Amino acid sequence: MTQDAYWDELGVAWTAIDPNISAPHLKARLRRQALFAALAVFAGLPLCVAGIVLGSWTLWRGASSETWFFVTRGIAILVISLLGGFAAWTFRSARKDNTDSVPAMIALALRRALAWRNAIRLGFVGLGAAALLGTLGYELRIQMGKPSAMPLAPALVMLVLLAAVLVLLHARARDEVAKLRFLQALLSAGAR
Numbered sequence: 001m002t003q004d005a006y007w008d009e010l011g012v013a014w015t016a017i018d019p020n021i022s023a024p025h026l027k028a029r030l031r032r033q034a035l036f037a038a039l040a041v042f043a044g045l046p047l048c049v050a051g052i053v054l055g056s057w058t059l060w061r062g063a064s065s066e067t068w069f070f071v072t073r074g075i076a077i078l079v080i081s082l083l084g085g086f087a088a089w090t091f092r093s094a095r096k097d098n099t100d101s102v103p104a105m106i107a108l109a110l111r112r113a114l115a116w117r118n119a120i121r122l123g124f125v126g127l128g129a130a131a132l133l134g135t136l137g138y139e140l141r142i143q144m145g146k147p148s149a150m151p152l153a154p155a156l157v158m159l160v161l162l163a164a165v166l167v168l169l170h171a172r173a174r175d176e177v178a179k180l181r182f183l184q185a186l187l188s189a190g191a192r
Contacts, residue, residue, distance in 0.1 A: 088119075131156060
């Protein structure tokens with residue numbers, strides 16, 4: 001901010017804002033987000049690969065022994081692992097943190113918020129796949145005469161609770177995206 005203030009007719013002092021000022025709080029927040037994005041990419045992708053290997057083995061094991069509820073379990077592990085990999089991959093472009101100006105920082109924060117929102121949406125798809133394939137596997141297991149020792153209801157309740165958490169996180173991410181888009185529009189309108 002400049003120190004040259006001018007007064008309007010209501011007696012309020014106004015100062016010009018320099019869009020290239022440093023914003024230490026925003027910069028610190030972006031550094032923390034960069035660590036999270038790096039963790040999401042570098043830990044998420046190997047976990048995804050491990051899940052794909054486990055899912056493929058489970059699918060092969062179920063198909064070779066004609067244990068169809070094991071096949072659904074393998075498909076569920078594969079689907080959830082691939083969705084997790086896609087979610088981790090969305091953070092790859094948001095890892096960079098070489099911004100100095102406020103507009104660039106806001107643009108980076110917006111990219112990260114959009115990646116977070118997309119990851120949450122993929123989480124909804126993963127929960128739906130887990131519920132659908134888990135229920136199908138449970139029913140196939142009953143049809144084969146090998147009922148599960150654990151009832152289906154607690155697993156579905158857990159999925160509903162996880163979905164409720166994702167709904168809250170999605171609302172927060174949606175608000176963050178709206179706020180950052182507004183700030184970006186405000187700065188671009190002020191630069192004209």
